[in-house]
Each structure stands twice: as structure tokens, then as C-alpha cells.
Amino acid sequence: xxxxxxxxxxxxxxxxxxxxxxxxxxxxxxxxxxxxxxxxxxxxxxxxxxxxxxxxxxxxxxxxxxxxxxxxxxxxxxxxxxxxxxxxxxxxxxxxxxxxxxxxxxxxxxxxxxxxxxxxxxxxxxxxxxxxxxxxxxxxxxxxxxxxxxxxxxxxxxxxxxxxxxxxxxxxxxxxxxxxxxxxxxxxxxxxxxxxxxxxxxxxxxxxxxxxxxxxxxxxxxxxxxxxxxxxxxxxxxxxxxxxxxxxxxxxxxxxxxxxxxxxxxxxxxxxxxxxxxxxxxxxxxxxxxxxxxxxxxxxxxxxxxxxxxxxxxxxxxxxxxxxxxxxxxxxxxxxxxxxxxxxxxxxxxxxxxxxxxxxxxxxxxxxxxxxxxxxxxxxxxxxxxxxxxxxxxxxxxxxxxxxxxxxxxxxxxxxxxxxxxxxxxxxxxxxxxxxxxxxxxxxxxxxxxxxxxxxx
Amino acid sequence: xxxxxxxxxxxxxxxxxxxxxxxxxxxxxxxxxxxxxxxxxxxxxxxxxxxxxxxxxxxxxxxxxxxxxxxxxxxxxxxxxxxxxxxxxxxxxxxxxxxxxxxxxxxxxxxxxxxxxxxxxxxxxxxxxxxxxxxxxxxxxxxxxxxxxxxxxxxxxxxxxxxxxxxxxxxxxxxxxxxxxxxxxxxxxxxxxxxxxxxxxxxxxxxxxxxxxxxxxxxxxxxxxxxxxxxxxxxxxxxxxxxxxxxxxxxxxxxxxxxxxxxxxxxxxxxxxxxxxxxxxxxxxxxxxxxxxxxxxxxxxxxxxxxxxxxxxxxxxxxxxxxxxxxxxxxxxxxxxxxxxxxxxxxxxxxxxxxxxxxxxxxxxxxxxxxxxxxxxxxxxxxxxxxxxxxxxxxxxxxxxxxxxxxxxxxxxxxxxxxxxxxxxxxxxxxxxxxxxxxxxxxxxxxxxxxxxxxxx
Numbered sequence: 044x045x046x047x048x049x050x051x052x053x054x055x056x057x058x059x060x061x062x063x064x065x066x067x068x069x070x071x072x073x074x075x076x077x078x079x080x081x082x083x084x085x086x087x088x089x090x091x092x093x094x095x096x097x098x099x100x101x102x103x104x105x106x107x108x109x110x111x112x113x114x115x116x117x118x119x120x121x122x123x124x125x126x127x128x129x130x131x132x133x134x135x136x137x138x139x140x141x142x143x144x145x146x147x148x149x150x151x152x153x154x155x156x157x158x159x160x161x162x163x164x165x166x167x168x169x170x171x172x173x174x175x176x177x178x179x180x181x182x183x184x185x186x187x188x189x190x191x192x193x194x195x196x197x198x199x200x201x202x203x204x205x206x207x208x209x210x211x212x213x214x215x216x217x218x219x220x221x222x223x224x225x226x227x228x229x230x231x232x233x234x235x236x237x238x239x240x241x242x243x244x245x246x247x248x249x250x251x252x253x254x255x256x257x258x259x260x261x262x263x264x265x266x267x268x269x270x271x272x273x274x275x276x277x278x279x280x281x282x283x284x285x286x287x288x289x290x291x292x293x294x295x296x297x298x299x300x301x302x303x304x305x306x307x308x309x310x311x312x313x314x315x316x317x318x319x320x321x322x323x324x325x326x327x328x329x330x331x332x333x334x335x336x337x338x339x340x341x342x343x344x345x346x347x348x349x350x351x352x353x354x355x356x357x358x359x360x361x362x363x364x365x366x367x368x369x370x371x372x373x374x375x376x377x378x379x380x381x382x383x384x385x386x387x388x389x390x391x392x393x394x395x396x397x398x399x400x401x402x403x404x405x406x407x408x409x410x411x412x413x414x415x416x417x418x419x420x421x422x423x424x425x426x427x428x429x430x431x432x433x434x435x436x437x438x439x440x441x442x443x444x445x446x447x448x449x450x451x452x453x454x455x456x457x458x459x460x461x462x463x464x465x466x467x468x469x470x471x472x473x474x475x476x477x478x479x480x481x482x483x484x485x486x487x488x489x490x491x492x493x494x495x496x497x498x499x500x
Numbered sequence: 501x502x503x504x505x506x507x508x509x510x511x512x513x514x515x516x517x518x519x520x521x522x523x524x525x526x527x528x529x530x531x532x533x534x535x536x537x538x539x540x541x542x543x544x545x546x547x548x549x550x551x552x553x554x555x556x557x558x559x560x561x562x563x564x565x566x567x568x569x570x571x572x573x574x575x576x577x578x579x580x581x582x583x584x585x586x587x588x589x590x591x592x593x594x595x596x597x598x599x600x601x602x603x604x605x606x607x608x609x610x611x612x613x614x615x616x617x618x619x620x621x622x623x624x625x626x627x628x629x630x631x632x633x634x635x636x637x638x639x640x641x642x643x644x645x646x647x648x649x650x651x652x653x654x655x656x657x658x659x660x661x662x663x664x665x666x667x668x669x670x671x672x673x674x675x676x677x678x679x680x681x682x683x684x685x686x687x688x689x690x691x692x693x694x695x696x697x698x699x700x701x702x703x704x705x706x707x708x709x710x711x712x713x714x715x716x717x718x719x720x721x722x723x724x725x726x727x728x729x730x731x732x733x734x735x736x737x738x739x740x741x742x743x744x745x746x747x748x749x750x751x752x753x754x755x756x757x758x759x760x761x762x763x764x765x766x767x768x769x770x771x772x773x774x775x776x777x778x779x780x781x782x783x784x785x786x787x788x789x790x791x792x793x794x795x796x797x798x799x800x801x802x803x804x805x806x807x808x809x810x811x812x813x814x815x816x817x818x819x820x821x822x823x824x825x826x827x828x829x830x831x832x833x834x835x836x837x838x839x840x841x842x843x844x845x846x847x848x849x850x851x852x853x854x855x856x857x858x859x860x861x862x863x864x865x866x867x868x869x870x871x872x873x874x875x876x877x878x879x880x881x882x883x884x885x886x887x888x889x890x891x892x893x894x895x896x897x898x899x900x901x902x903x904x905x906x907x908x909x910x911x912x913x914x915x916x917x918x919x920x921x922x923x924x925x926x927x928x929x930x931x932x933x934x935x936x937x938x939x940x941x942x943x944x945x946x947x948x949x950x951x952x953x954x955x956x957x
Contacts, residue, residue, distance in 0.1 A: 076659070081658050081659060201540075201932070202534040204880065206932070398911050425661060456855050456936070457930050473914050476913050
């Protein structure tokens, strides 16, 4: 009965909130959606970012170009644009990576991608392969590992309904596999790519070395080649050859790019939207996170074009280097703390440019209840996720118990088909799916701004 | 206050229903999803249907092959498989279709597709082009139309949130454009394809002729070419050349394929799942409606593999010729009436193999309330649409005020990028999205079966 009563109260509360939706709310949100879906400005921006700049790993010349592009694009929209210096690592991969399965005198050359942060092989590395399912399996086989290349063959578990859960479940293999293998004397590490697709794209992504073990080279191979290698290992002794030239240089200075529309009523209250400007050094960084970048820029554009003058200050932040250390997000949060800026809310889009489902919120109970109150409003827009949950890597350092941290939730069934590969290209982002996300983010910013107006001084 | 009380009652009702979910419910649904996502049997079936048979317009040899394939595939799963004779039209397009924009002595050859059911051009047809936005615009320009080719340039309206609404809004141009133009003496009709994509694929689809006007040839051109033609027409007099050999032959006999698992408790109560086996004569009919076919077959397979013995009889029906007259659906409904079969429910999947959102139901208030009661259960499975709405073309003739008619609702933002084109191929169907749909349908069948058990004799 208690739960029935609390449901009753919740319904009353929701109705109370719904009753507060004004005609202006409906008109503005409709405008945001209609303009996004008609103008396709985010999609056009994405084409430029992907095709004229391409992938843009932090520390690279392409990331410099992307920063200039971000500044120029925002300067046509925002009241002010500034660059915030951020020190970022500079890890460089040379293009001539090579990998081959070797059995006796036969060689099968397969595509490999060094994991981000890996050391190079310093010439050709050749060693016998030992397959391990996971770290537990590695431990069992510990005394057979010395001098070999460990092949972690842990598949994405397909039974997770949300692919992000499968990613989280497999992630430690990529980040820590090399150091775990090195503990037992391995000379190299190859992993099955973190993907739900059966194809021949290896997926890169961040790894790191533990301080107390030797640094051995680590690379990803595709899911299909992992299957091939597994099959070969069932039949005979298998060697793997790999050659990767990659190197970590001293940190360099790059920038977060910040575009701002000044609030008319509460300029000191700030609502931030953003994504990360860097990508991995493969493909075009279209879904990860070109999509989040162009959607965040589009938020400012849509507010402006709809003639909405926000009471609060709305910032679009293009963070640099999410992928390999989150320097942009950390530096931004430091600056917010140092300047004692009042951030009402931060919204991140970094789950790919797919059909939006709604928003998750890392916040207080009262904030989560407010978010849930929006659900009915967004029913005609196919948004239905309005609940407590994670936000995003870039904005997570802003967590302080007050700032609402939102993550744009999207239909991510296809995300890990493209993630961190040469296949993460503009053509694989659907225009309507991308634009719907931009409109959803703009609408949330609108309601957050309205919330502040209702709260008053 | 009345609405608050009714909401309160609804919450109580939902809680009452939720309380009725058993552990077995959770276990079976989890099994359906896990097996679908692990085995990928629907996806494998789709590959065979698309790659070994390909497109399969009703009346064609390929449709014959698809019928044999359907029979064979179901015979490994169902208790019984039968074929139900259906008379279908046989419309044939020859491959050498030709279209060109002609200005003075310059020719720009562009891809064209005759609309389904169109007459041929009987040699080369060349005439001046007159552009009309829609039927109203045609009426205004009525006295300029004689002897010309009418070019209907009505774009998909991008502001509709659901692409199906844009399709519905543009559909009359395709189905009736030729006859409307012929009323004013036009000699041919070309239409801008019904699509949300900007590309060079023309989209075919059914059209029909009115009895009181001459039958003129009708074809689709791509959205990009429609834009080109529009631009040319702004600058000068433009002619269009087209050559299409297509012909309507007498009806032929083909078959609905029906696989059945006999109910253990109420074998006379029937729950039907299905999609249409035919496609247009382009691409591979992957989304339309290969997806619905393989998902429907997968429902029987998943029930069986999960060890669920349904109380009611579960039928999978592969309807023939949805695209050009709905003969399969009409014949099936006639047979149900003639045999006085008791159909509890029919479920159709014919919106593409995209991420499922839930189910719409064409049914009574009580039935819709029951459906809504499932929503909370399916929250972990990302299903959220449980509401009154349309079902599908094939099952709509079963409507009798008692049978519940469900449509699988999917995220259709990409559907009209592929619909009725050479681009509707296997590679454009995502494995996980397809399989999630199959699992959702199986779960609904399970709950419908459980509902009958609770209702008893």
C-alpha cells in the first residue's frame, strides 16, 4: 500500500508539473525540432569536421585544425568564444602497422591497431601465442606465459541488452591486459576488439601501463581474425609477428573551445553542453565524438535561430582529449572551481549520433524527480528515458552535489560496430538520428533555463 | 481532479498487473532475449533469404523460391507447415529502364524505376516536363499539362518526428499521381522518390490507375535528381526521355506459408505472428519485409528452444503479396472466417528490422489497458511503446472487434532511406536490432498465451 500511495503522490506531482508546461514551451520545443530536422546544420558541420579535418587525436596537427574549426564555427553563433589552454599527451602511431599469424612457414597477414598509449615493438616482434579468455584464465596459465604473446580472446557478451554494458564488462582487457600479461613475463599482448560486430576492423582505444611491470606492446585484432586465431590455436602451435612504431612524446598545449550566449537574467548561472573534440587516430571520429561536438554547437544555433533569449548563460564546450586522460574535462572543472563559477547543469553527448532515447541524470533526488516530470512532455518526440544514471567522462569532474550532470541517452545497438575504428566515418551517421539528438539537447537546455526563471533570484 | 483519480486508478491497476508477473515470466523472457542475441538465427535466415534468393516480387520465380524456402525453414521448427493458395498479380519490369533530362542537345541520364503496376512507355517517350508540387498545384496548372510529362516534386516533410507520417503524407503522389496527371492530358508522370535520404536511389512502390482516364507510364527518380531537375526547370525548358518495358500479366497462383505449433491446452485458440514474403523487385527486400519474415519464424524457434509449450496454437504466417494488393492477407482472413477459426491475436512486423520500441494495438479499451500493463515489465528491454495504434497491412483484414491486432513498433528514422530501393539489402540490417525485434515479438506471444491461461476455459 505504501508503494501505491507513493505512486499516487508521484502521479499527482507529475500532473502538477505537467500543468506547468506552457504554450511557449510547446512552441519553442517544436521550433527546435523543426529547425534541426529541416536545416540539418549539425549534419553539415559533421561533414566538414569529418571530411575536411578527419580524425584528430589529442596532440596532433589535426586536433589543432579541429580547434580552429571549432572556434570559427562557434564565432558565427555565440556571443563570445574563448580558448582554454589544456596540456595533452602526444601519442603517435605510424601507419605501417603489421601483424601476421604464423604457423610453420605459412603467414596470414591480418589488420592490427596498436592500442592507444602502447609502446612500439622496436622492430619485428615474433613470439608464440598463448590464448587466455580473461585475467582469471591468464592466472591459471601463468607459468606458460613467459616469452609469449598473450592473446586475450574475450568476446563482447551479446546477451546484454545495452551494448555499453558489454563494453564495460570487456574494458579491463583493453586497459590493463598488457600489464597483466607482462606480470607473467609476456613479451606482447593482442586482444580481440571490443565490438559487437563480426568484421575485420580492429578497434583501438586507451590502455595504460602499471608502474611495476615491463611495458610490452599491445594491439587489437578484429573479431573475425580473433576467431581465426582461436581456431588455429586449437590445431597447432601458432606464432604471431607484429611491427608497430608508436611513441609517446612530451605533453603539448592544446585547447578546450568555449562558446557562450550570455544570460539575460542570471548571467552568472551557467548551463553547459558539450562533447569531445579529439578522437582516436582512425576513421573520422564521426560518432565518437564528432556527433557530440556538432550537436553541442547546434544547441546554441537553435536557441538563437528560434529567438529564445536564455535567462542563464549557455555554454558550449568542446573538450580536448577525452580519449587519453580526460585532460580537457579535468582542466575545465579546475577552472570552474578556481573561478567559483555557478554551473547549474552540464549535458554531455558522447554515445554516438544515434536516435536519442532521453537523458540520464547524475544528481539529487529532487533533480531526478524534476527530470522525470519532463517525460510526458516528450512523448510525441519519442523520448522516454528520464532517470538517474551516468553522465559523461568530460563533465564528470564537475560533480559537486549541486550541478546536474546529464548524459544524452541514445539507441546504442550499432555504436560498437564503429567505435574507435576506421569505420567510424560520416557516412555511418544518419542525418535524422543526429539532428533529433541536437533538438533533444536544446529542449533540455530550454527547460533547465525555464526552471531557473521559476526559481527566481 | 477526475483525471488525477483516473490516473490513481490506472496506477493501482498497473501495480495489480505487475504483481501478477511471475518468476517464470522473467525467466522465459530473459531466455528469449539471450537466445535471440546469442544465436542470431533470424539474422542468419535473413542472409539466406537476401543473398540466395534476393528480391521476390509476387508472381515471380524468386517468390516461388521464397515460398519453398519458407516451407523448408519452418518445417525444421513447426509441428506442421501448410501452404495456402493465393492468386496474385504478375507485374514484370525489364531491367533496361532508361531516363534522361534533356535540354536542347544535352542529355543527363539518371536512374529511374517504374512504379509498381505502371504501364510501359512502348518505345521511347519524350515530352516537355511540367513541375507540380502536389495535386493542388496540378489543378492550377491544368491547362498547361496536355502532352507533357508531369513531374511531381513533393518532398518528404522532414519535420515529422516519425518518418511514417511523412510517408503517409506523400503516399497519394505515388499511388494516384499518374491518373491525376492523365486527367489533364499528361503523357507521363515522374515523381520525386518517397524518402528522407538525399541520394540517387529511386524508390518504387505500388501505384494504381483510375478507370476513367488513360493509363500513362509512371516512374520515380531519386531525391537528388529531383533537385537537379527542379533547378534545371527554373532556368529553361526541359524535356524528359524515358523508356520502360513493364507489363501486367494474368494472375498466378502462389502461397501463404503457415507454420504452426499446436497449443497444449487451447489448441483452437490461435495467436498469429507474421510478415510478408514478397518484396518489390529491387534490392533484396531486407528490411521490407525480409526482417518481418525471419523475426516471425524466429518466434516459433525461440518458443521451442526455450522449452515453452504454449497453451494456445501459435502460427507463423508468411503472407504473399502485401506490396501490390494485399492478396495474402485478404485470402488468409477469408479462410479464417470460412473456417470460423478463433484468432486471439495477430502480430505483424513490417516496419523494418530496426531497434524495437514496443507494440501498438488495434483493439478494445480493455485490450489496450492489458497491453499498457506490460510496459513496466519491459523497461529493462528498452521497450516503451505500449499503446493504441495501427497494426499492419497483412493482418488488418482480420479485424473483427475481438482479435487483438498488434504492430511491432521500431525506430524507423532510417527506414525510408532503404524502402523499395536497390539499397534495401542485408548489409543494411543490423544484427542486434533485428534480433531484439524477434525477442520482443516472442515475449508478447508468451504474455498473450499466459493471458489465455489466466482466462481459462
